[in-house]
Amino acid sequence: MSGDSRKFRGTQQALGAPRRLSGSSTGTESANWFARLWLNYKKNKAIYWMVLPVVLYFLVFKYLPMYGAIIAFKDYTVGKGIWGSEWVGFQHFRDFFESYYFWRILKNTLVLSFYQLLFGFPAPILLALLLNELRHEMFKRTVQTVSYIPHFISIVVICGMVVDFSARGGLFNSIITFFGGTDSSLLSDPSNFRTLYTASSIWQELGFSTIIYLAALSGINPELYDASRVDGASRLRQVWHITLPGILPMIMILLILRIGGLMEIGFEKIILLYNPNVYDTADVISTFVYRKGISEGAEFSYTTAVGLFQSVVNFILLLGANRLSKVLSDNKLF
Amino acid sequence: MQIKRTFGERLFDSFNALVMALLIIVTLYPLWHVLSASLSDSGKLMAHSGLLLWPDGFNLESYKLVLSNPSILSGYRNTIIIVVLGTAMNLIFTIVGAYTLSRKNFMLRNPIMLAIVFTMFFNGGIIPAYLLINNTLHMGNNLMALIVPGLISSYNLIIMRTAFQEISESLLESARIDGAGEIRILCRIVVPLSMPVIAVMILFYGVAHWNSWFNAILYIRDRNLYPLQLVLREILIQNSTDSMTTGAAMGDREAIGESVKYATVMVATLPILFIYPFLQKYFVKGVMIGAIKE
Numbered sequence: 001m002s003g004d005s006r007k008f009r010g011t012q013q014a015l016g017a018p019r020r021l022s023g024s025s026t027g028t029e030s031a032n033w034f035a036r037l038w039l040n041y042k043k044n045k046a047i048y049w050m051v052l053p054v055v056l057y058f059l060v061f062k063y064l065p066m067y068g069a070i071i072a073f074k075d076y077t078v079g080k081g082i083w084g085s086e087w088v089g090f091q092h093f094r095d096f097f098e099s100y101y102f103w104r105i106l107k108n109t110l111v112l113s114f115y116q117l118l119f120g121f122p123a124p125i126l127l128a129l130l131l132n133e134l135r136h137e138m139f140k141r142t143v144q145t146v147s148y149i150p151h152f153i154s155i156v157v158i159c160g161m162v163v164d165f166s167a168r169g170g171l172f173n174s175i176i177t178f179f180g181g182t183d184s185s186l187l188s189d190p191s192n193f194r195t196l197y198t199a200s201s202i203w204q205e206l207g208f209s210t211i212i213y214l215a216a217l218s219g220i221n222p223e224l225y226d227a228s229r230v231d232g233a234s235r236l237r238q239v240w241h242i243t244l245p246g247i248l249p250m251i252m253i254l255l256i257l258r259i260g261g262l263m264e265i266g267f268e269k270i271i272l273l274y275n276p277n278v279y280d281t282a283d284v285i286s287t288f289v290y291r292k293g294i295s296e297g298a299e300f301s302y303t304t305a306v307g308l309f310q311s312v313v314n315f316i317l318l319l320g321a322n323r324l325s326k327v328l329s330d331n332k333l334f
Numbered sequence: 335m336q337i338k339r340t341f342g343e344r345l346f347d348s349f350n351a352l353v354m355a356l357l358i359i360v361t362l363y364p365l366w367h368v369l370s371a372s373l374s375d376s377g378k379l380m381a382h383s384g385l386l387l388w389p390d391g392f393n394l395e396s397y398k399l400v401l402s403n404p405s406i407l408s409g410y411r412n413t414i415i416i417v418v419l420g421t422a423m424n425l426i427f428t429i430v431g432a433y434t435l436s437r438k439n440f441m442l443r444n445p446i447m448l449a450i451v452f453t454m455f456f457n458g459g460i461i462p463a464y465l466l467i468n469n470t471l472h473m474g475n476n477l478m479a480l481i482v483p484g485l486i487s488s489y490n491l492i493i494m495r496t497a498f499q500e501i502s503e504s505l506l507e508s509a510r511i512d513g514a515g516e517i518r519i520l521c522r523i524v525v526p527l528s529m530p531v532i533a534v535m536i537l538f539y540g541v542a543h544w545n546s547w548f549n550a551i552l553y554i555r556d557r558n559l560y561p562l563q564l565v566l567r568e569i570l571i572q573n574s575t576d577s578m579t580t581g582a583a584m585g586d587r588e589a590i591g592e593s594v595k596y597a598t599v600m601v602a603t604l605p606i607l608f609i610y611p612f613l614q615k616y617f618v619k620g621v622m623i624g625a626i627k628e
Contacts, residue, residue, distance in 0.1 A: 040441040046516035047434050054431035055446060057485050061466075062453040068462030078469060127357075130350055143354045145614060146361055152606050154545035156563045157599050160570030161364055164595060171367060174385060207361070215622040235343060260455065268548050272571055286460075293461045294552065300461055307459030315456055 072305035085301075092305035101288065109284040112270075113262045115198045121258060123202055124209035125251065129239060131210060132217050144214075147207025155204075159272035162200050163187060187273065190281040197273065197282075201266070212254070213247055220246035252325045260318030263310045285310050372396055372596035379592045396597035406601065408558055409565035412477065416561055417543040420481040424539040425532065427486050432494035433520050438503075447495075454488045464552055479553040480546065480561065487542075490535055497531040498524060534616050544606065562602055569598050 041048050072092055074085040096102060127147075134140040150158070165171035166186035173183045186192045224242045233241070267286035274282040285306060293303030339347075367386050371379055375391030382390055400406055435443045457463075463483065473479040501524060509519050525532065547563035554560060 037441055044439060047437055047440050050430050050516065051434035051446070054427060054434070054486065057427065058450055058453060061483050062457065065458030065462035065466055066456070068466060069458040071462065130353060133350055134354065135347060139354070143358060146358050148614060149610065150361060152541055152610060153603055154563055156547050156566045156570065157603055160566065160595070160599055161368060163571050211618055211622065272567065289460065294464060300465065304459055304461040307461055311456055311459060318455060
């Protein structure tokens with residue numbers, strides 16, 4: 001113990017800081033902090049060196065691109081580099097908002113996200129609740145195991161199946177003609193896209209998404225159920241008054257995260273499923289950015305601006321949803 | 335105390351069981367359809383109408399074609415390299431990162447953690463990332479471009495850090511007193527104690543690598559370096575079976591396409607489906623760890 005305080009005193013003297021017991025100006029504060037940092041480093045050199053590659057990774061691959069987003073405000077050309085390109089301010093954003101496609105992409109992004117939210121969000125919750133009511137343990141575990149399988153199948157394979165089933169004479173068409181409909185290439189018709197997209201997403205993620213809710217369900221105190229049964233509660237009432245409130249925090253957190261990603265609608269799947277025929281309902285912000293920036297054109301600045309717009313809106317939505325949840329239900333993410 | 339179930343409850347239970355059974359069918363049938371079709375004769379497949387319930391004209395022709403397709407073989411090879419090398423690197427970085435950030439005596443752990451969590455919500459977009467990796471770092475057309483950008487998943491890092499924090503501090507303290515350095519503590523004590531979590535990480539990262547394709551589209555130009563999923567995309571979605579020349583007659587071209595596509599899907603997915611039953615409970619545990627320690 002005495003050894004420590006001796007070390008500390010030595011450092012203070014070395015910094016030339018007057019020894020004070022309380023209160024200090026900002027200068028001394030930050031000097032103190034650096035002193036403590038230096039001490040911490042000397043004591044734990046291994047940790048600092050170990051964490052260095054990790055920090056480097058995040059700086060280079062996460063923060064550097066964030067800085068690179070600055071080209072959204074410039075007229076970037078590869079030749080001139082980031083610094084050499086001229087500053088154009090919000091020009092690209094203006095171009096985007098006034099462009100021919102703006103409303104279409106925005107509408108599609110929001111509509112697809114909304115469909116996903118409306119159908120895809122409650123489905124796992126419902127399934128988790130139903131699974132929770134199953135009495136036969138073996139059956140329950142079988143259902144669960146089977147339901148997780150689609151999650152592990154790659155998105156390429158899933159889309160391959162969707163493409164194949166939607167073709168003329170494919171599985172979907174067989175079912176449609178069975179019920180008296182006509183055989184057609186489902187993926188060429190814009191009005192089918194939302195259904196196909198949402199339904200295949202649900203097929204893939206439904207089972208796996210229940211895991212998190214089942215985990216939350218297992219955290220509910222069983223005594224609550226026993227007590228309610230003594231009071232004569234039916235199972236429905238139990239669900240309404242015990243189960244749902246019990247998993248409400250989890251639901252809210254996941255809902256907030258979902259809303260925060262509203263504009264970022266999973267575009268890998270859309271790229272795999274869409275074709276020019278259905279751009280009308282399928283083209284979203286991310287696919288637009290990908291096409292104009294990488295696959296068809298190289299309008300780097302413009303597409304970065306669009307991507308930035310998307311990130312910022314997402315962030316605002318995230319904060320907004322968080323704030324709303326804090327107010328309405330006392331649950332928050334941060 | 336045995337409480338008798340009301341008629342309403344019994345009705346609900348039957349309804350529930352029915353819904354679950356339906357769920358199983360809807361989940362499994364598409365896969366069954368693919369399996370049956372892959373084992374069917376292509377010609378008969380074209381002419382088939384209605385639901386496919388079992389192979390129509392059983393043969394293994396399609397599989398022979400698929401397994402002799404050089405693109406598939408190179409795709410497999412590339413993907414295996416990516417999965418093994420990538421997962422190994424993922425593990426090293428994530429474990430080191432999680433360990434250092436779980437040490438309470440590390441002054442910078444909270445600021446760094448905050449900075450990392452921030453990147454989960456806000457990023458620069460695909461274009462700056464593309465420019466960075468392709469132009470600035472010149473990693474284009476290199477398998478490393480598929481591994482390095484995703485080296486550490488913030489989500490996995492948080493899970494592992496939480497697990498490391500649970501390890502008894504006194505255990506590590508006594509090792510330190512005995513003169514062990516941080517690295518030795520990490521390797522000899524922390525890692526062996528956390529094998530379940532590490533197993534989960536291997537699976538999360540491994541499956542992610544196996545299924546990834548978009549980064550390859552962005553960065554890989556050389557067909558020889560295409561990972562499996564990219565080859566699949568060509569065959570399944572862009573419908574180009576150019577990579578397999580069979581010398582068959584023109585009329586047969588279409589017919590060959592059908593069953594071969596299904597066989598391709600099976601060849602790509604069977605590894606996962608085989609491993610799945612063994613690993614399933616680890617995945618579930620992994621998600622639960624992440625969820626409960628919210």
